[in-house]
Amino acid sequence: MTGACTGQCNPGYAGPDCQPDTTTCPVGTYGQTCQNTCNCPNRQSTACDKMTGACTGQCNPGYAGPDCQPDTTTCPVGTYGLTCLNTCNCLNRQSTACDKMTGACTGQCNPGYTGPDCQPATCPVGKYGSICQNTCSCAKRQSTACDKATGTCTGQCNPGYTGPDCQPDTTTCSVGTYGQTCQNTCNCPNRQSTACDKMTGACTGQCNPGYAGPDCQPDTTTCPVGTYGQTCQNTCNCPNRQSTACDKMTGACTGQCNPGYAGPDCQPDTTTCPVGTYGLTCLNTCNCLNRQSTACDKMTGACTGQCNPGYTGPDCQPATCPVGKYGSICQNTCSCAKRQSTACDKATGTCTGQCNPGYTGPDCQPDTTTCSVGTYGQTCQNTCNCPNRQSTTCDKMTGACTGQCNPGYAGPDCQPDTVTCPVGRYGQTCQNTCNCPNRQSNACDKTSGACTGDCSPGYTGQGCQTKGK
Structure with missing residues (x-):
């Protein structure tokens, strides 16, 4: 009815539609009829995908990656190449390591060798190292030359030194002497030995107990806190400080000042007291009456402001100036010439004496209100001299004429016009x-x-x- 095939598939075909059966291809073949051969070199198996031919087996040892290329990343140090069969040729280096592909050496040059090929260094005299960066230490030799690789000195020892390390030749110099002919005496006080360098005279013996440093000075570094001196026999004097510590040699105090104290000697710190107060804690009030300022000494409370006018002395008492003087120290002279007395107010200088006859008012101005016409002066004793004028009036003080000139006269003196x-x-x-x-x-x-x-x-x-x- 349907026409569906009922017979079995031919060999190499499978399924309801008898499609090519690649699932049964023998290992190493692939394709619809398994007619293709898998191309899988460098693998542990020739197996491949039955449809695409993609290799599926693991890479052989020494190969890696999706295409199983030679794996050079695992070559042991000193070998290189696709199968690590080649040996690195890296002479004069600190390591035999080289590039896994090219064989180019990568290790640093050994001391005394330099350059890309680590050739022997041609350092100047007195230098050594891979790039001649080091200085030969050959002070005890006649030459600063040394081995370019190791720095070992090669010059002969200076006179007075001997042996491979040019140690002082003490076989001839007695202890306590130095110099090429041992003619000098070592100067090494405060030491357990008078021995010194045979060439320079530098002392080499250890310091005596209680002495330290290159010159064996008295050792005060171990004095207990609060003491000082060569034998720590002195006591630090450091009041008003947070610590009794002081300089082990001089005894100078080193601890910080206690709160409320300041300066090199940790004196009471009153510099911050507000004006008008004093004392260690600024609790006291300055008592400074009769002064221009309430300021006083921050320690003692002694007033420092100047006295108000009319007051004088250390306590600014009312001034007792002599007659004719006024001011805080009576330094000013009263200006009271028009009065019967030179007395004035001791503070302001205002005249207090009565006006002289002929003067009146608070400033004792001339009193001309009572002079008759034609007279002038303090007591109106003078006669005005005013000819050629319509009036004999004149200034009550100076006598200068003030009336107008008569007809035919003109000018300040009323001369004929x-x-x-x-x-x-x-x-x-x-x-x-x-x-x-x-x-x-x-x-x-x-x-x-x-x-x-x-x-x-x-x-x-x-x-x-x-x-x-």
């Missing part, structure tokens, strides 16, 4: 007639009558008396 005389007249009251013949004008000087007009035509000379021809 001649500037207003008519032409041809002169004199104080213009009573004179100008005499100016032979002139174009009969004008003349208002005071002297000297002619001022030009000569008339035909006349010359100073007085216009000469008649021309």
Whole structure:
């Protein structure tokens, strides 16, 4: 009815549709009819995917990766190559390691060798090392030369030294002497031995007990806290400090000051007290009456501000100035010349004496209110001298005239006014007639009558008396 095949599949085919059966391909083949051969070198098995031919077996030892390439990452040190069959050639190096692929040496050069191929170093005299970075230590030899690799000195020993390490040759110098001919005496006080370097004289013996350092100075570093001196016999004197520690040699205190103390000697710290207070804790109030400031000494409370005017002395007591003086120390002179007394207020200098006769008011100004007209002066004893004026009044102090000038007079002194005389007249009251013949004008000087007009035509000379021809 359906036409579905009922017979068995041919060999190499399987399934309801008799598709090529690759599941039964023998190992090393793949494809629909297993006609292809797997290409899987460097593997533990020739097996591959039956459809794609992708290799599925594990890589052989020495091979790695998806394509089982030669694995050089696991070559032992000193070998390289695809199968690690080659030996690294790395002479004069600290390691035989080389690049796993190329065989290029990677280890550092041995001391005394340098460069990419680790050739023997050509260091200058006195230097050694792979890059000649080290200095030969051959002070006891006649030459600073040393082995370029190890730094071993090669020069001969200096006189007085012997042996492979050029140790001092003490076979000839007696203990306590040094120098090429042992002529010098070692100077090594405070030591257990007078021995010294045979060449330099540097002391080599250990310090005596109680001495230390390169020069065997007294050892005070072990003194207990609070003591000092060569034998720690002195006691540190460090009051007002958080510690009794002091310098082991000088006894100078080293501990920090206690709270409320400051400075190199840890004196009470009163520098921060507000103005008007004093004492270790600033609890005291300055008592500074009659001063310009309430400030006082932070330790003693002694007032430091200046006295107010009228007060003087260390305690700013009211000033007892002599008559005619005032000020905080009576340094000023009263200015009271117009009074019957030079006395004044000791603080302000205000005059207190009565005004002299003829003066009045708080400032003792001249009292001219009672002088009669025509008099002046402190007692009106002087007569005003004011001629040519409409009034005899004058300044009550100076006598300067104050009235207006009479007609025909002018100026501060009311002199005759001649500037207003008519032409041809002169004199104080213009009573004179100008005499100016032979002139174009009969004008003349208002005071002297000297002619001022030009000569008339035909006349010359100073007085216009000469008649021309």
